[in-house]
Amino acid sequence: MILGISGSGRPDGITSQSVKFLLEATGENYHYISLSDKKINGCIGCLHCAEDATCKQKDDWNEIGEKMLKADAIVFGAPNYYNNLNALAHACLERTFCFRHRETFKLAGNLGIAIGVDDSKEDPLITELITKYMKSNHMAIVDEIQLKGYSQCYTCGYGENCAAGNVVKDHGFIEKIQEWHLPQDFSEQNKGIYELHKAGKILGSILRNQKNEGS
Numbered sequence: 385m386i387l388g389i390s391g392s393g394r395p396d397g398i399t400s401q402s403v404k405f406l407l408e409a410t411g412e413n414y415h416y417i418s419l420s421d422k423k424i425n426g427c428i429g430c431l432h433c434a435e436d437a438t439c440k441q442k443d444d445w446n447e448i449g450e451k452m453l454k455a456d457a458i459v460f461g462a463p464n465y466y467n468n469l470n471a472l473a474h475a476c477l478e479r480t481f482c483f484r485h486r487e488t489f490k491l492a493g494n495l496g497i498a499i500g501v502d503d504s505k506e507d508p509l510i511t512e513l514i515t516k517y518m519k520s521n522h523m524a525i526v527d528e529i530q531l532k533g534y535s536q537c538y539t540c541g542y543g544e545n546c547a548a549g550n551v552v553k554d555h556g557f558i559e560k561i562q563e564w565h566l567p568q569d570f571s572e573q574n575k576g577i578y579e580l581h582k583a584g585k586i587l588g589s590i591l592r593n594q595k596n597e598g599s
């Protein structure tokens with residue numbers, strides 16, 4: 385089973401659409417989770433997990449952690465907030481600390497794909513942050529893909545007159561945001577979609593090969 389996690393606070397934003405698109409391309413069974421409605425604390429460093437590799441905090445993460453352990457592969461997407469992972473994604477990945485104790489790494493060998501959503505499509509910051517967590521769990525990274533984010537300034541309702549925001553930065557002061565002013569939506573990002581498609585096919589094929597070797 386492939387576990388797909390969208391770390392974004394928006395249930396239908398670029399991150400969620402990207403994760404779902406890649407999962408679908410694998411042709412394999414998958415389970416999709418959006419963190420948008422989840423309450424997840426960060427790790428508190430209590431170390432009560434050292435004995436049995438089980439986090440003792442109780443919130444929405446415990447069920448996600450169990451699914452991570454059962455998954456053969458994890459596809460994790462997150463958006464850039466303040467040049468960092470958004471807090472939900474960060475908290476979710478931070479809690480995997482409980483799986484790394486006493487020379488045992490419970491996610492070791494699991495396949496991982498990172499999807500980063502960022503205004504600067506060329507900057508690998510977000511995918512690097514996601515794979516840092518994957519690598520510290522000794523997961524095997526299959527691919528890292530970047531999609532372009534959709535600036536909130538185009539939908540906040542005040543973009544036309546806000547010199548601090550992206551609408552005025554991109555187009556100057558305008559009377560009304562028109563269709564052609566809008567940033568690329570997910571469906572318009574041909575290169576990103578191609579890369580998601582390719583990564584999904586490769587992931588599906590690795591998992592099928594593994595199944596055949598095991599049978």
Ligand SMILES: Cc1cc2nc3c(=O)[nH]c(=O)nc-3n(C[C@H](O)[C@H](O)[C@H](O)COP(=O)(O)O)c2cc1C
Nearest residue numbers: 392394397398399463464465466467502503533534
């Ligand atoms: C609190 C906040 C901070 C953000 N900071 C950045 C930033 O520093 N750099 C950037 O490229 N985009 C930034 N963004 C824009 C998001 O990355 C972009 O809207 C992205 O599409 C969000 O992902 P989603 O569409 O999956 O919700 C920020 C958005 C929010 C809400």
